[in-house]
Amino acid sequence: MNLFSRKENQSEAGDFAYLQPNDCYIDVACQSLRPQCVIDAEVDYYQHYNACGGRVKHRWGEQVDKKVDQTRAQLLKYLGKSAGEYEVAFTLNTTYGINMVLHALPVGEYKRIVTSDIEHNSVLLPTLSVAQCNNLDRIVLSRNDDGSVVYDFTQLENAIVVLNSISNIDGRQCLNINDLARDVHARGGILCVDGAQAMVSQRATLSRLDFDCLFGSSHKMYGPSLGFVIIKKSLLKKCTPALIGGGMVSDVLKDSYTLINDDNQLYSRLEPGLQNWAGIMGFSKALEWLSADDRYTPALARAQEVYEGVKQLPGVIMTNATPSSTFAWYSKSADAHEIALMYSKSDIMVRSGYFCCHYYLQHVKNLPPLVRMSFGAHNTKEDVAKILDATATILTVLR
Ligand SMILES: Cc1ncc(COP(=O)(O)O)c(C=O)c1O
Numbered sequence: 497m498n499l500f501s502r503k504e505n506q507s508e509a510g511d512f513a514y515l516q517p518n519d520c521y522i523d524v525a526c527q528s529l530r531p532q533c534v535i536d537a538e539v540d541y542y543q544h545y546n547a548c549g550g551r552v553k554h555r556w557g558e559q560v561d562k563k564v565d566q567t568r569a570q571l572l573k574y575l576g577k578s579a580g581e582y583e584v585a586f587t588l589n590t591t592y593g594i595n596m597v598l599h600a601l602p603v604g605e606y607k608r609i610v611t612s613d614i615e616h617n618s619v620l621l622p623t624l625s626v627a628q629c630n631n632l633d634r635i636v637l638s639r640n641d642d643g644s645v646v647y648d649f650t651q652l653e654n655a656i657v658v659l660n661s662i663s664n665i666d667g668r669q670c671l672n673i674n675d676l677a678r679d680v681h682a683r684g685g686i687l688c689v690d691g692a693q694a695m696v697s698q699r700a701t702l703s704r705l706d707f708d709c710l711f712g713s714s715h716k717m718y719g720p721s722l723g724f725v726i727i728k729k730s731l732l733k734k735c736t737p738a739l740i741g742g743g744m745v746s747d748v749l750k751d752s753y754t755l756i757n758d759d760n761q762l763y764s765r766l767e768p769g770l771q772n773w774a775g776i777m778g779f780s781k782a783l784e785w786l787s788a789d790d791r792y793t794p795a796l797a798r799a800q801e802v803y804e805g806v807k808q809l810p811g812v813i814m815t816n817a818t819p820s821s822t823f824a825w826y827s828k829s830a831d832a833h834e835i836a837l838m839y840s841k842s843d844i845m846v847r848s849g850y851f852c853c854h855y856y857l858q859h860v861k862n863l864p865p866l867v868r869m870s871f872g873a874h875n876t877k878e879d880v881a882k883i884l885d886a887t888a889t890i891l892t893v894l895r
């Protein structure tokens with residue numbers, strides 16, 4: 497475990513040495529900061545082998561192809577999944593991946609689409625649009641306060657089930673996700689997991705989970721802005737791409753085309769056009785960096801300290817019963833956006849609002865806008881003291 501402060505961090509590891517001493521960033525659930533080595537890997541690509549992948553025969557192009565293949569393999573290895581069973585495709589972000597896959601699935605094979613009420617809009621809205629476009633039944637399941645999903649078996653019959661394994665509101669986990677996978681599969685359905693919040697903190701759970709498809713964002717894993725889909729090859733083969741273009745076809749006639757059908761290039765079905773090569777190089781470095789040490793436990797420890805301190809302040813209501821590296825709260829007497837603006841004056845960057853979970857927070861729970869704090873590997877014990885100090889002052893001023 498690596499609990500050094502930023503000062504020590506700067507001299508020993510230098511991962512976040514570029515941060516200004518006053519800056520206290522706690523919006524990691526949106527995007528994590530990038531360690532210097534990830535930034536360097538992107539710059540290295542631009543300066544030394546700035547080529548397109550997948551179609552170029554020169555030396556730079558070959559280097560890109562090698563690195564991109566390596567990154568796909570690294571991501572599978574990170575989750576202990578086999579390249580025989582799963583394919584990795586890169587996308588713009590989690591939202592894009594979800595939309596692309598849901599609109600490419602052989603929807604006729606399924607009876608309904610099922611999601612849960614606590615989802616990010618990037619799940620809630622595509623499930624709605626796919627249901628509407630295909631005249632498919634849609635069920636929105638409830639999630640308990642501990643994050644587990646409430647269902648009965650009949651709801652899973654031939655269902656496309658799409659839900660998060662960790663919520664971006666307050667880090668609550670879908671505790672019964674393994675049971676859900678078993679029950680979905682037993683009834684002829686598929687399980688598509690929004691892993692945007694889970695790839696760092698829930699790596700072991702996802703490794704054990706028999707998902708059909710998993711969506712994630714490198715920018716929530718200390719990598720560049722980039723998304724990915726990890727999908728069973730057997731499922732991807734049945735998909736008809738909704739977005740189509742360069743890099744996906746083996747032949748094109750005036751009025752028809754043939755998709756690449758090579759088992760080793762199935763990812764092409766989800767990768768229309770030129771990709772974010774620099775981002776993929778940075779992501780490879782981020783995966784290496786994540787695998788080299790425990791990046792999560794120190795962040796959780798910082799969050800726990802702040803959670804316990806904020807919880808005790810008068811008028812504060814936490815949305816989660818137990819701390820996690822992401823948590824949210826509101827004050828009975830002060831507006832969350834006003835609180836966030838006051839934090840900003842002390843160089844503390846927090847989020848306020850509904851975090852793209854309007855339906856659940858506003859309409860199911862009837863809550864006011866929240867303050868969300870999410871911690872990462874860069875946070876120090878000085879940050880903890882600064883946040884606790886500022887919170888007490890802000891809530892006193894706004895009372
Ligand atoms: C749980 C969850 N799902 C999906 C998303 C969407 O991710 P992106 O903006 O990278 O598409 C987010 C973003 O915060 C998220 O937290």
